[in-house]
Each structure stands twice: as structure tokens, then as C-alpha cells.
Amino acid sequence: MKQVHVNTNDHSYTVYLDNGLRFETGKWLQKCLEQPVSSILVITDSTVGPLYLKDVLSGLSGFEQVHTVTIPSGEQSKSFAEYERLITEALTCGLDRKSVIIALGGGVVGDIAGFVAASYMRGIRFVQMPTTLLAHDSSVGGKVAINHALGKNMVGAFHQPEVVLYDTAMLGSLSTQEWRSGFAEVLKHGLILNRPFYEWLQTSIKSFDSIDNDLMAELLSQSIAIKAKVVSEDEQEHGVRALLNLGHTLGHAIESVSGYGRITHGEAVVIGIVFAMRLSEQLYDTHLDIPSFIAWVKSFGYETEIPNELSRQELLLAMKKDKKTEAGMIRMILLKEIGVACVEKVETDIIFSLLKEN
Numbered sequence: 001m002k003q004v005h006v007n008t009n010d011h012s013y014t015v016y017l018d019n020g021l022r023f024e025t026g027k028w029l030q031k032c033l034e035q036p037v038s039s040i041l042v043i044t045d046s047t048v049g050p051l052y053l054k055d056v057l058s059g060l061s062g063f064e065q066v067h068t069v070t071i072p073s074g075e076q077s078k079s080f081a082e083y084e085r086l087i088t089e090a091l092t093c094g095l096d097r098k099s100v101i102i103a104l105g106g107g108v109v110g111d112i113a114g115f116v117a118a119s120y121m122r123g124i125r126f127v128q129m130p131t132t133l134l135a136h137d138s139s140v141g142g143k144v145a146i147n148h149a150l151g152k153n154m155v156g157a158f159h160q161p162e163v164v165l166y167d168t169a170m171l172g173s174l175s176t177q178e179w180r181s182g183f184a185e186v187l188k189h190g191l192i193l194n195r196p197f198y199e200w201l202q203t204s205i206k207s208f209d210s211i212d213n214d215l216m217a218e219l220l221s222q223s224i225a226i227k228a229k230v231v232s233e234d235e236q237e238h239g240v241r242a243l244l245n246l247g248h249t250l251g252h253a254i255e256s257v258s259g260y261g262r263i264t265h266g267e268a269v270v271i272g273i274v275f276a277m278r279l280s281e282q283l284y285d286t287h288l289d290i291p292s293f294i295a296w297v298k299s300f301g302y303e304t305e306i307p308n309e310l311s312r313q314e315l316l317l318a319m320k321k322d323k324k325t326e327a328g329m330i331r332m333i334l335l336k337e338i339g340v341a342c343v344e345k346v347e348t349d350i351i352f353s354l355l356k357e358n
């Protein structure tokens with residue numbers, strides 16, 4: 001079993017990674033939760049539920065009050081309507097301040113279930129049980145949110161989980177598209193802060209099919225360790241945490257302008273990373289070897305250019321609404337070199353010109 005610790009001002013917790021953890025969910029709750037648990041609400045989605053909910057419930061047989069609720073799978077569920085439905089469900093089930101919410105799913109379930117936990121009765125405990133590769137990122141760090149038509153993750157909170165139980169065996173049922181989406185956040189972690197990890201990925205990961213158990217455990221623990229270190233230093237994004245947003249200023253704009261769920265989060269982020277690399281080369285005296293990055297990511301099936309049909313004007317407006325924007329100035333995450341990222345205020349004209357060229 002691999003473990004990564006996260007230490008925030010709010011509290012410290014551990015990410016446990018192993019095959020088969022879902023069958024022992026109750027044991028891990030007993031071990032990791034300090035206060036007694038009055039009841040549990042497991043929130044999952046319509047794809048993950050039929051695959052894994054039964055196993056998780058078998059592991060929770062020691063708890064008397066266990067409720068479940070399922071949301072439709074996909075990005076569209078990070079909505080006000082689903083949020084209200086989940087709050088109603090929590091009230092109907094009689095959840096109180098000693099209750100615990102379990103988020104069993106990918107980043108969508110983790111983000112909305114976490115936001116329900118953050119806001120229900122002004123905040124109750126929750127546990128992340130990630131089921132996608134992408135969720136190695138989303139389950140750690142406490143950013144929880146839902147989307148607004150005008151912008152991604154616009155309504156949310158910082159609310160840390162009590163523990164992250166990552167049963168890596170569940171990754172076995174992911175589609176290639178979901179591997180691709182998740183791998184974007186893995187390579188992002190290397191690009192911003194850890195060149196050796198990035199180079200290790202380039203030499204070790206030739207295709208998603210070729211990732212065996214050991215390689216997966218190594219990849220996940222290293223990538224989570226990068227995220228955990230950043231979050232431990234800067235829980236609420238006053239400084240270094242913003243670097244985790246590489247590729248997201250444009251990526252989020254692509255997701256909202258194209259309509260949530262049409263392009264996966266990670267696929268949009270990779271297009272955003274290529275854009276940020278081009279901007280970095282334009283603004284700094286740096287050579288990032290963008291053609292070889294593009295060739296590498298294309299070998300996994302990523303698109304690297306902004307879809308033609310997306311209006312550049314609409315993308316620019318969406319980028320301006322990004323949470324990093326200050327006094328109307330877009331703040332981009334750029335690369336000084338591989339493994340060295342920074343935050344830069346960039347003139348709107350420069351961004352718009354590059355959007356029109358690409």
C-alpha cells in the first residue's frame with residue numbers, strides 16, 4: 001500500500017492507495033475518523049454505482065444508517081439542480097452534523113459531493129473514494145464546486161476530506177478517453193514543478209495499456225505527492241497553488257464555451273497547456289520544444305489545437321471570468337522552463353491575437 005500525507009491548516013489527512021480498498025471502507029473509516037459517525041450518505045454516479053457501490057456497501061456493513069444516492073454520470077451533473085437534489089436527499093435521510101458523506105466516483109462526484117458536504121448544515125465531514133485517474137488530482141486538496149453556465153467551478157468552497165481511499169483496482173474499467181483525461185493532470189504536475197517526474201513519464205509511459213500495477217502505483221503516488229506538497233504549502237491559493245492551474249485558464253473556457261461534457265476536462269487542459277507553452281515562448285526567452293511535446297501527447301490521442309468552431313471572442317470572455325483574474329487582467333500560468341512554472345499577468349490583446357492564430 002502507498003500513502004501520501006496532506007497537511008493543511010484545516011486538518012491533516014492521508015491518501016491511501018491500494019487494490020481492493022473499497023471492500024474495507026468501514027474498517028478505514030473506523031481507523032481514520034476521530035469522532036463517532038451517526039449516518040453515512042454515499043453519493044455516486046450512474047456509471048460507477050452499478051459497478052462498485054455494492055462492494056462499498058458490503059464494506060460498510062458495520063454501520064447501521066447507510067444511505068445512497070446516484071447522480072447522472074458526466075460533467076452536466078455539477079449543476080445547481082443536482083446540488084439542490086442532493087441537499088434535499090441529505091435532509092430527507094436525516095443527515096446530522098455527525099454524518100459523513102462518501103464521494104464514490106470521479107472528479108464530478110467528488111466535486112459536487114464535497115460541495116454538498118461543505119455546505120450542508122454549514123459543513124459536515126466527507127470522504128473521497130476516487131474511481132478515475134483524473135481523481136488522483138480532484139480528490140486531494142479540498143477544492144469542491146459546481147459549475148455555472150458562465151464559468152467552471154464558480155460556486156464552491158475549500159473543504160478538505162477526512163481521508164482519501166483510492167482503490168486503484170477500480171481504474172480497470174475506465175475508457176481510453178477517461179485515461180487520457182486523467183493523464184493530463186499527471187503530466188501537468190511534472191511540467192509545473194518536477195522535471196525528473198515529467199521525463200520519467202516520457203520514458204516510462206508509452207501507452208495507457210502498458211501501465212501495470214507497479215507502474216500505476218508509482219505514477220499515482222508521485223503525482224499525488226506533488227499535489228499534496230503544493231496544497232500543504234498553500235491551501236487556499238494565495239500563491240504557489242495557482243501553478244496547479246496550468247492549462248486551465250483556456251481549458252475551463254473551452255469546457256464552458258463548448259458546453260460542459262462535450263470535451264473532457266483533461267483533454268481541454270492539454271489544449272490549454274499547448275497554448276500556455278506558446279505564450280511562454282512568446283513572452284520569455286525560453287525554448288520548451290513544443291513540437292516534441294505535441295508529438296508525445298498526440299501519441300496518446302490528444303487534440304492539441306482549439307476546435308475551429310469555438311468563437312475566439314467567447315473564449316476570451318470566458319478566460320476573463322477565470323478566478324485568477326485580478327482587476328480585469330488575465331493571469332496565466334506559464335513555463336519558464338520544464339518544471340519551472342510562474343503566474344503572469346498578460347495583456348488581453350496578446351491573448352486574443354494568439355487565440356486567433358490557433
Ligand SMILES: NC(=O)c1ccc[n+]([C@@H]2O[C@H](COP(=O)([O-])OP(=O)(O)OC[C@H]3O[C@@H](n4cnc5c(N)ncnc54)[C@H](O)[C@@H]3O)[C@@H](O)[C@H]2O)c1
Nearest residue numbers: 047073074106107108131132134137138143170173174265
Ligand atoms: N477539485 C479539484 O481539485 C479538481 C481537480 C481536477 C479536476 N476536477 C474536476 O473533475 C471533473 C472531472 O473528473 P473526471 O474526469 O473524473 O470525470 P467524471 O467524474 O465525470 O468521470 C468520467 C467518466 O468516467 C465514469 N467513471 C468514473 N469512474 C469509473 C470507473 N472506475 N470505471 C468506469 N467508468 C468510470 C464516470 O461515470 C464518467 O462518465 C471536472 O469537473 C473537473 O473540473 C476537480
Ligand SMILES: O=C(O)C(=O)C[C@@H](O)[C@H](O)[C@H](O)COP(=O)(O)O
Nearest residue numbers: 137141143152153241244245248323
Ligand atoms: O487543486 C487545484 O488548485 C487545481 O487547480 C487543480 C485543477 O486540476 C482543478 O481542475 C481545479 O478544480 C481547478 O480549480 P479552479 O479554481 O481553477 O476552478
Ligand SMILES: [Zn+2]
Nearest residue numbers: 185248265269
Ligand atoms: Zn484540472
